[in-house]
Amino acid sequence: MLTRSALEIAQEQLLEAAQLAGASPEIVQLLAEPQRVLEVQFPVKMDNGTTKFFKGFRVHHNYVLGPIQGGTRFHPEETLEDIKALSLWMSIKNAVNQLPAGGGKGGIKCNPSELSKGEKERLCRAYVRAIAPMLGAMKDFPGADIGTDIETQSWMLDEWEQMHGMRHEPAAFSGKGLLLGGSAGRPSATGLGVSLAVIETCAKLGKNLAGLEVAVQGFGKVGSWAASLLSRKGAKIVGVSDIGGFIHNANGLDPDALLKYTQEHNSVDGFPGGKSGAKEQIFSCPCDVLIPAAVQSAISEDNASDIKAKIIVEGANGPITPNAEKLLNENGVVVVPDILANGGGTVIAYLERVQGTYNYYWTEKEVHIQYEKMFKDIYNQLYSLSSQKKISMRMAAWSIAISRIEEGVRLRGWI
Incomplete structure (x- = not known):
């Protein structure tokens, strides 16, 4: 079976959603490719x-919002494709979450586990x-992702500020240490979103959290936090896997x-x-x-029929291929x-950028309260559109995001 690239999958999702949203051909042309690429x-x-x-990349997909x-x-296997x-998905993610930001992504082709601390620091600064x-x-303002963390983000911020005469600019990078202008609540943020998605979906479907059986693929920053937060709410974590194996109880x-x-x-293991x-x-x-909550395309046509769950909440970026999702939808997942x-x-x-810009910082509780309110409002909007139009939540999210970007494009006079 021919494996499609992540970019081909993202562009296919764009075309399908643009048709549902009634987007103009110009918007499809704009979003199909990034506006600026640096290799x-x-x-x-x-x-x-x-x-x-080392080879590095930074892609600016869309500046509209x-x-x-x-x-x-x-x-080690990073590619420009x-x-x-990922930059296209970030444009859609930022738009659907109603953020005043365009999408981008960057990376370095390297194996961070093979680098000493000093080598990694020099890599970040270079x-x-x-x-x-x-x-x-x-x-x-780049953030952390796979292979990067508070330490790498702090080094990057320091290098940027040193390049500009130590001009204090905490909003230039996100995911850094609190003392350098990082945000409280950041380590658990993505896992919190995943847990909220489970909670809201169960509420819509009339499922009780107490005793809810949850399996997590990938036990890194996202999977471990999601599992912990859901367990505290009464859910039962029955299975977890990572690159080394699977554990079940x-x-x-x-x-x-x-x-x-x-x-x-x-x-x-x-x-x-x-x-x-x-x-x-x-x-x-x-x-x-x-x-x-591990890698792209983890769920494909080869294993989609094996899945017993009736709810899948994506913790990773693009973990389900389009053909696998069609099978899951047919099975009522x-x-x-x-x-x-x-x-x-x-x-x-x-x-974090807002706090850094104004040099005024919130507590973890304040940050999470703001995020939880935003999440519930957006979730309800997507769920409502999905139900009304009888489309998947993914297509509902993409449709809303594309419509927001198109409105911004028209306001700018680009079309």
Whole structure:
């Protein structure tokens, strides 16, 4: 079976949603490709005295609604095609979450696990220098993503400020440390959004959270937080998988104990609180809710029919292929799309920029209250449109986002 690229999938989703939204051909042309692309190669001094050249990218997909917002990925198989796809999804995600921001994404082709702390810091600083023409709080404020974290974001901010005579500009990067202008509530943000998506969907479908059986594919920042937050609400985490294996317990796993175990053993495999198996077993795990929170295209035509869950909440970006989603829809599975479900990090990155711009900061409780209100309002809007037009929640989200962008384009006089 021919595997399509992430960009081809994103463009297919765009065409389908644009037709539903009645968007003009000009809008489809605008959104099908990014407005600005930068590909760089830059040197980094390694600990052994040699110099290694790394390839990096920064893509500005769309400027219509505001400055560019999107994360930076460190991954050994990073490609420009993937970055373009992710930047398109970010434009849609920002628009559907009603943020005054355009979509973007960046990345470096590298394996961060093979770099020392010093090498990683030099890599971050060199990358900022290489893509500097794209950056600035009112132009593009990159956040964290796969392979990047508070530490990398803090180094990037410092390099940017040093390049500008130590001009204080905390809004230039998101996901950094609190003392440098980061936002409270950021570490749990994406997992919080996923948990809210589960809670709201269950409320709409009349399902009780108490005893709700949840399986989570991927136990990183998103999956672990979602599992922990849902467990605290009374849900039962019956299965978890990661790159090293699968762990199952029909009576429920302790997500906090499991997280501690994975930090010590680098995998859920062998956790004494459940039965181990192959990582692929997560898709056939008996459960009410499945949260794919690992990689793109994890659910395909090959495994979609194995899924027992009647609700899927996307914690990762693009974890379900279009053909797999058609099969799931035919089987009556409700899919809450990534552009809504995993938007917590995106929304709080925006709130971090607001706080940094005004140099006025909120508590974690204040940040989460704002986000939860925004999420519920947007969720209800999408669910209502999905029900009225008998379309998937994904197409409802894309339709709303495209309509917002088209309105912005017309206000700017571009068409």
